[in-house]
Amino acid sequence: MAVAGASAESAAITTAGASDDDLFRTAGFSRTARGWEKCEDPGSVAYAPGEVAQRGDFNGDGRPDAVIYEGSTACAGMTGNVYTLLSQQPDGAWKVIDERIGLPRFLATKGAGGWPDIEVGGPGFCFPVLRWNGSEYALNRREYEGKPCS
Template sequence: MIRALTTGAALLSAAAAAQVALAPADRDAAFRAAGFLKMGGAWRGCDDPGTAGYTPGSIEQVEDVNGDNLPEAVITEGSSYCYGGAGAGYVLVSKQGPARWRRITQGTGMLRFLETRGVGGWPDIEIGGPGFCFPVERWNGREYRRVRFEYEGKPCTPAHR
């Protein structure tokens, strides 16, 4: 998630900019790699029955986060029905070559890239949600695994694990 965004309008305009940052074929392939289905013109990843707070899948960020000269995309979806108190879910997908995308990780909460890095130059990710102590995961070459908890860059211990 992009930290500087604070208003819904700013978030929507940033999401719209990210959507156009990928060619339509790449955008669709990224959503499919994330496990989303296109229904009624919107990409859906969870089975929300149409609650008032549901927001369909959106590409929030597109950039080369691991330095391989291919883009990664952060796809988000909003739903307290599907994601509980966090109200949001994310999927990180990576372009693997022409027209091929791969799901790297997914979860409940809001993903934020950190400066620290794991194997292959992949950035650590902080997974925000309710509370003030968030898990940080690091890429080990096969998957993202939790390595610590922090809040505003400082170590913390979550109230409930």
């Protein structure tokens, strides 16, 4: 997943922002024999334990942010992916900003606080685009290949 507008400088700022363990614990994952897990997958072959998929300064505030993926059709249906977006707060603690079933794609358009809009992909051809309103990511519009749809 690429973050629109992320610079090499912002990536350098955030690479040492937190250990993976800190991120997984904040997101509610537990360490198991298969890795970091949150979904109660029954042991399906297609299960993929949590992984830190992206680090960066997504909202331009100078503090690190991260996205964790976990894959399971048992927990996420045909999309097969759950993502968790985390952000480091001014006091150094981590906070879950958003968590959903789907494949997130950060867009160039932005909401409050510089947070990028997120297109949440999955099966189909008309995807929700979420915008940060200052307290949560909420539905802003629906798009397919950058064009409005319904």
